Amino acid sequence: MADNAGKEIDRLIDLMAKLPGLGPRSARRAVLQLIKKRSVLLEPLSQAMAEVAVTARECVTCGNVGTSEVCGICSDPKRDDSLICVVGDVADLWAMERASVFKGRYHVLGGVLSALDGVGPEELRIPLLARRVSEGGVREVVLALNATIDGQTTAHYIADQLEGSGAVVTSLAQGVPIGGELDYLDDGTITAALKARKTF
Amino acid sequence: MADNAGKEIDRLIDLMAKLPGLGPRSARRAVLQLIKKRSVLLEPLSQAMAEVAVTARECVTCGNVGTSEVCGICSDPKRDDSLICVVGDVADLWAMERASVFKGRYHVLGGVLSALDGVGPEELRIPLLARRVSEGGVREVVLALNATIDGQTTAHYIADQLEGSGAVVTSLAQGVPIGGELDYLDDGTITAALKARKTF
Numbered sequence: 001m002a003d004n005a006g007k008e009i010d011r012l013i014d015l016m017a018k019l020p021g022l023g024p025r026s027a028r029r030a031v032l033q034l035i036k037k038r039s040v041l042l043e044p045l046s047q048a049m050a051e052v053a054v055t056a057r058e059c060v061t062c063g064n065v066g067t068s069e070v071c072g073i074c075s076d077p078k079r080d081d082s083l084i085c086v087v088g089d090v091a092d093l094w095a096m097e098r099a100s101v102f103k104g105r106y107h108v109l110g111g112v113l114s115a116l117d118g119v120g121p122e123e124l125r126i127p128l129l130a131r132r133v134s135e136g137g138v139r140e141v142v143l144a145l146n147a148t149i150d151g152q153t154t155a156h157y158i159a160d161q162l163e164g165s166g167a168v169v170t171s172l173a174q175g176v177p178i179g180g181e182l183d184y185l186d187d188g189t190i191t192a193a194l195k196a197r198k199t200f
Numbered sequence: 201m202a203d204n205a206g207k208e209i210d211r212l213i214d215l216m217a218k219l220p221g222l223g224p225r226s227a228r229r230a231v232l233q234l235i236k237k238r239s240v241l242l243e244p245l246s247q248a249m250a251e252v253a254v255t256a257r258e259c260v261t262c263g264n265v266g267t268s269e270v271c272g273i274c275s276d277p278k279r280d281d282s283l284i285c286v287v288g289d290v291a292d293l294w295a296m297e298r299a300s301v302f303k304g305r306y307h308v309l310g311g312v313l314s315a316l317d318g319v320g321p322e323e324l325r326i327p328l329l330a331r332r333v334s335e336g337g338v339r340e341v342v343l344a345l346n347a348t349i350d351g352q353t354t355a356h357y358i359a360d361q362l363e364g365s366g367a368v369v370t371s372l373a374q375g376v377p378i379g380g381e382l383d384y385l386d387d388g389t390i391t392a393a394l395k396a397r398k399t400f
Contacts, residue, residue, distance in 0.1 A: 019233065032289070042249055046246050048208065052242065055208050067207075
């Protein structure tokens with residue numbers, strides 16, 4: 001890696017290169033930047049990581065990542081208990097929250113079903129979802145899963161599991177993304193958008 | 201950023217987003233990954249950063265980043281003392297070292313002259329270089345500066361400063377990069393490569 005830079009620095013570069021989005025080259029650049037900005041970046045970052053390592057935990061109800069046993073969303077009294085949005089990962093939950101449009105609760109599966117990767121329902125938080133819905137009070141379950149094959153397989157599986165639970169199962173609409181140009185869209189999206197066309 | 205994720209996690213995301221190569225989105229992804237891999241990535245990384253924050257220092261001779269007062273390159277008895285390679289940044293030194301072809305010593309300027317950014321010779325380690333060369337024993341100074349306007353201005357300035365010092369000042373060859381396709385090269389590179397053409 002970085003010859004003669006000292007084993008502590010080499011080790012830091014190796015670890016940084018394991019982060020998603022960083023390769024060996026950008027890890028080296030990041031480490032040099034960290035060393036240059038020792039007091040404003042390196043030390044605070046080290047400390048922030050140590051704090052998160054101690055405080056971060058999974059919400060027992062929805063699976064969101066937070067710093068308390070029940071996350072801020074699950075404990076917010078202003079949210080609608082009768083509406084549950086099912087997402088694959090915490091990153092998807094955060095993406096939904098940035099849109100600031102959903103005012104119900106969440107349920108994070110922790111992945112999607114995948115025959116290839118050997119991920120079955122028991123590996124995900126699907127049984128927990130079924131139990132949560134069966135406890136009653138849930139009017140609608142919105143499936144906000146990725147529009148990939150695995151995502152849609154998971155959606156179908158969950159819809160089957162929730163049949164007879166009394167909750168309506170819905171899913172995000174598929175179609176042309178806002179700002180999307182038809183010329184750049186794949187055939188599948190155009191087909192879905194045409195099939196789901198609405199009166200203008 | 202990430203609503204309701206807890207202030208420790210938000211703070212970590214904010215800090216991670218300040219690293220070169222990471223934006224807010226990749227910082228969020230990185231932090232989720234860190235939390236998932238708490239014991240194999242988050243904790244070791246926090247500790248590695250704390251160690252580097254304590255141990256990293258600038259080599260008093262060449263300006264390289266390392267963990268001792270004199271860096272591994274400057275203290276290596278097998279290297280040629282009479283040859284000094286001048287680079288702008290530590291990242292450039294590391295790039296030279298990865299090529300494993302240079303067996304002399306280095307001198308890191310800590311940047312390049314820039315009228316726009318207000319970087320003059322005194323902000324860089326140019327006076328230190330002049331002193332190092334004037335102490336004698338240096339046969340050749342290789343200028344390995346970026347082929348940008350600021351890089352080349354700096355090279356000319358250093359060459360002027362070292363005039364009469366007894367050391368020969370050379371610079372890296374400019375031309376077609378290995379694996380480079382003419383069609384994709386800029387005019388400046390092709391012009392430089394043609395002017396510096398050699399007998400085949």
